[in-house]
Amino acid sequence: MRTTILQSVSRQFRPTHAVSCFVFMLLLLTLQSLAQATPALVAQQISVGGQSRHACAIVNGGALCWGYNYDGQLGDGGFLDRTQPGPVYGLQTGVTAIVVGGYHTCAIVNGGVKCWGRNPDGELGNGGVDDSAIPVPVQGLTSGVIAISAGLYHTCAILSGGTVRCWGWNSNGQLGNATINATNSGAPTQVSNIASGATMIASAGYHTCAIVSGAVQCWGYNVYGELANGSIIDSHVPVTANVLGAAVGLTVSSIASGLFHTCAIISDGTMRCWGGNGNGELGNNTVIATNGGAAVTVSGIGSGTTAIAAGGYHTCAVVSGAAKCWGYNMFGQLGVGSLLDSHVPVAVSGLTTGVTSITASLSDSCALVTIAGKSEEKCWGINLDGEVGLGDQVYQVTPVAVSGLASGASALASSAVSLHNCAVVSGAAQCWGDNETGELGNGNIIDSSIPVAVSGLSSGVTGVATGGYHSCAVVSGAAKCWGSNANGQLGNGSTTGSTTPVTAIASGVTAITAGYAYTCAIVSGGVKCWGANSNGELGNGSISENHSPVAVSGLSATVIAISSGVAHTCAVLQTGKIQCWGYNSNGQLGNGTNVSTLATPPVTVSGISSGATGIVGGGYHTCAIVSGGVQCWGDGFTGQLGNGGLVNSYTPVATSGLSSGVTAITAGGGFTCAVVSGAVKCWGAFYTLAGNGAIALYTTPFAMPTLTSGVTALGSSYSSACGIVSGAVKCAGTDYFGELGDGRSVYLTAPAFVVQGDRIFYDSLEGY
Secondary structure, eight states: OOOOOHHHHHHHOOOOOOOSOSOOOOOOSSSSOOOOOOOOEEEEEEOOTTSSEEEEEEETEEEEEEETTTTTTTTTSSSSOEEEEEEOOOOOSOOEEEEOOOSEEEETTEEEEHHHHHHHHTTTOOOOEEEEEEEEEOTSSSOOOEEEOOOSSSSEEEESSSEEEEEEEEEESOSSSSSOOOOOOEEEETTTTOOOOOOOOEEEESSSEEEEEEEEEEOOOOOSSTTTTTOOEEEEEEOOOOTTTTOSOOOOEEEEEEEEEEEEETTTTTTEEEOTTTTTTTTTSOOOOTTTTEEEEEETTSSEEEEEEEOOOOOEEEEETEEEEOOOOOSSSSSSOOOOEEEEEOOOOOOSSEEEEEESSEEEEEEEETTTEEEEEEEEETTSSSSSSSSSSEEEEEEEEEESSSOOOEOOOBBSOOOOOEEETTTTTEEOOOOSSSSOOSSOOOOOEEEOOOTTTTOOEEEEEEOOOOOEETTTTTTEEEOOOSSSTSSSSSSSEEEEEEEEEOOOOEEEESSSEEEEEHHHHHHHEEEEOSTTOOOOOOOEEEEEEEEEOOOOOEEEEEEOSSSSSEETTTTTTTTEOOOTTTTOOSSOOOOOTSSSEEEESTTOSSOOEEEEEOSEEEEETTTTTEEEEEOOOTTOOOOOOOOOOOEEEEEEOOOSOOEEEOOOEEEEEEEETEEEEEEEEEEEESSSEEEEEEEEEEEOOOOOSSSEEEEEETEEEEEETTTEEEEEEEESSSTSSSSOOSSSEEEEEEESSOOOOOBBBBBO
């Protein structure tokens, strides 16, 4: 149970890796408390999981955890993420092994087992289904446990007699207790047909394998041949895996399981793997799964393997003292200095000697390496929730300087849907952040955490706009766009994307805005739009998408300002009125209803008959500058209307305390910011002023740290905000794809130091 509103909000809005799904995540712009320095730690074991976003270590017999903590899996009694190792409640001594599951953690403590974290499927083994943020004893396992392993939602342990007990989720028979209907178990249940001889166990996403008398037995999910038993049918009891083939005199000495694959060290020092292989995680230079066939030999490893770890879709090993990895590498989890997959083992940068153990999760990896007589843990890969343990987060609550933009900036893009930012700098366009479809406009699809020049736009640029996965600019009166074009949002008559600008309108353009998959521009005082149109986004009396600009109908006067949200657009008329069109689920059109315009003309915003000078579209809300103050309408669930409430409003409401002096405004998915007498004030969903990683809903404006004077313009992405001060750009918010522009990256493609230690353990599998 969450005992405070703040904790409840934090849990509800916790970001995940699926940031490209535009459900309300949040922003973040508040004071960050100074992190206290953590003294060097001497670790005996480190554990991450092939499916997890948190990690744990044994340090001087006690347990430390860090990273993601949505379900209390860090065991510190709370639910806030940690970016540095912190103690597990009550486990200061006696810990001999620790394992990380998808959202839970377990440890062997004085021969018994204790678990903490997520528990709806019984993964804590205490007979209940309630989450626990502190360790609880596993029923019946108070002594005699010699090994333990955690899968996505299940856990298994080996007892001193060589038998195996498992508990938790049993969707595919991964508990191995012959339960035909795959019933979950909230307490340990004995694995069938293993009466003795088990010495090592590896729990994966949906299957489990164990070394029994030198051979391997597996049970559970088998679609890709995870059981290596000549079949692709699940098994609810252990079956013999064909790991050794016809080899004589060899045994299996170690195993590790990923989400859908398992690898083993053979007694001659070679390695064999089986199961899924979509990213080359079997290491045999193919991407073909074994599909029930025998294990395959890992290429290029003739001997010398001493440790192995399987992540979600990648594998790592210690070979003659060096670290090698292979498979999926989108987040740098291979540690080779790039983000390219490898279907054969490759050397981890800088870890060519002295490596004693290794571990892997879904998207990062860690190793213990002896340097100058001391064991140090080094980690690499994604760092969304601080799981790499370097003491940083992928958000900044105090604005940071955008690299290279110390002067000359005059305008910023304002977007509630993008994961990148763009600016006008000395008449040129520069962009940074996500570049999945070429939205940075520099001719490639590589993300950038520093601004890059948009190809061909070195002068004449007066405005920029960012959409879901595309961008546009006003260039000497023309509208030019680049990036994704699946719905014709580039406006050049096609649906072919472009990593460099293409022309949508040749002349007459004075302003431009972009929604998720469409674009609108002010052209000679009217508005033209192009792209997606299922909700009437184009305002042309139709719901058919258009790949070239079409005129918005029904605008009653000359348009002076325009802005789009996810799928709606609002325009300020010369008369001071506002008209809106498109999607209206939360009242973001401001006409007193929640009915989208579809094929009908734009509607007039209620209660604003004059005085409007500026407009911004948030995710599903809208705000306007009216007679120097701010009025907002639409979605209010995260406090983004700023009127002290958390409810929607279908008509404009005044934002508290902002009745005059407002000169600029911007909005993201669930927040709004404004410039008031040169200072920035924000409201909506933000990280708390305490800087502790929790989320609070600020229903009235608060002052943005450091942006207290001289701010001339604002911009935003889905979950970041930027301001211009004396021509320099500063940004705060999330930094998943480098959208803060300060050169940081969530992906560590080479190992970085975390703690000192002498044993590592990091093995679980949470699917993002």
